[in-house]
Amino acid sequence: MVIEVHEEAGARLGSVALLGYHLIRVLAPKPHGYRYPHPDSYMLVYWARVAALDAFAVNAESRERALLAPNEARALPWMASNEQLYALAFGAALGVPEDDLHEPARLP
Numbered sequence: 453m454v455i456e457v458h459e460e461a462g463a464r465l466g467s468v469a470l471l472g473y474h475l476i477r478v479l480a481p482k483p484h485g486y487r488y489p490h491p492d493s494y495m496l497v498y499w500a501r502v503a504a505l506d507a508f509a510v511n512a513e514s515r516e517r518a519l520l521a522p523n524e525a526r527a528l529p530w531m532a533s534n535e536q537l538y539a540l541a542f543g544a545a546l547g548v549p550e551d552d553l554h555e556p557a558r559l560p
Contacts (some may be wrong), residue, residue, distance in 0.1 A: 453498060458506070460514045466503035469544065472537050473497060499541040 454465050474495040482490040510515050522542060525531055531538045 455460055457500070460511060461517045462506040462508040463502050463517070464504040464506065468500040468503035470499075471497045471499045471540055471544070497537055499544050501545075 454468065457463050457465055468552060474497065476488075476493045478486075478491045502519075505517075508514075510516070520528075524540055
């Protein structure tokens with residue numbers, strides 16, 4: 453993940469921690485060519501500190517990068533619909549003790 457973030461966004465990460473996960477359950481038969489575990493797979497969600505920003509170049513997976521203020525991040529549709537993860541990430545960034553962050557969040 454650290455390498456992928458650098459390749460896609462030119463960001464070097466410091467500390468990284470698992471924040472939560474999203475269970476993806478496909479109720480239909482496995483589609484032809486489906487590349488993921490079936491019927492259940494997980495999307496892992498991490499938080500990390502940015503240690504440094506290197507030059508950014510547009511690539512096949514990234515058109516731009518941005519550092520957002522907390523209110524801008526909270527307004528993003530994905531973050532707005534996953535408020536628990538946002539709160540855990542924000543608490544981690546502020547240095548809330550790990551014991552107070554509880555277990556990794558499970559998205560609905």
